[in-house]
Amino acid sequence: MKRIVGIVFGALLTTVSAQAQTPAEVVEQAVSKSPLKFQGEATLIKWKPDFTYDIIRKGSNTLVCYDRTDERDRPPFAAQCTNLSNLPRVAQNRKIRAETKNTAEENAAIAAAEKNGTRVKPEYGSLWLRMDGKDKDSAMLHVTISVPFATTATIGFSDN
Secondary structure, eight states, X not given: OHHHHHHHHHHHHHHHHHHTOOHHHHHHHHHHHSSSOOSSOOXXXXXXXXXXXXXXXXXXXXXXXXXXTTSTTOOSEEEEEEEGGGHHHHHHHHHHHHHOSSHHHHHHHHHHHHHHTOSOOOOTTXXXXXXXXXXXXXXXXXXXEOOTTOOHHHHTOOOO
């Protein structure tokens, strides 16, 4: 009987801990199991209202993951990972989103920052991985490789 209680208790703890994962932890887990092989663990952060962040867990590689469900117009499950060097750009993105009321205003503010030279540049060749959906099981993984100002000649892709 004690063995059965122990097994049931262990199963319950596993279920609770799996449900207690933050979106950032789930994305990090998905990334670690994807064909994109990263050595080590990603840093996990939590954004604060002043566009700074607390480090939840220090990682051992250059990847950082965070929850985005606190941003306007995001689905119930939303998280993103990128290179640590892109955090100033993420902070700028979050600030612009918070200061605007809709996507059109947000896009206009980003375009204005690009035009006046205040837009923070992403690290060339860096990855942006995001998962969005109604829940972790239905969330889709989207990957972007940042190549600002690239042309077909500079990155070697054909324009055909």
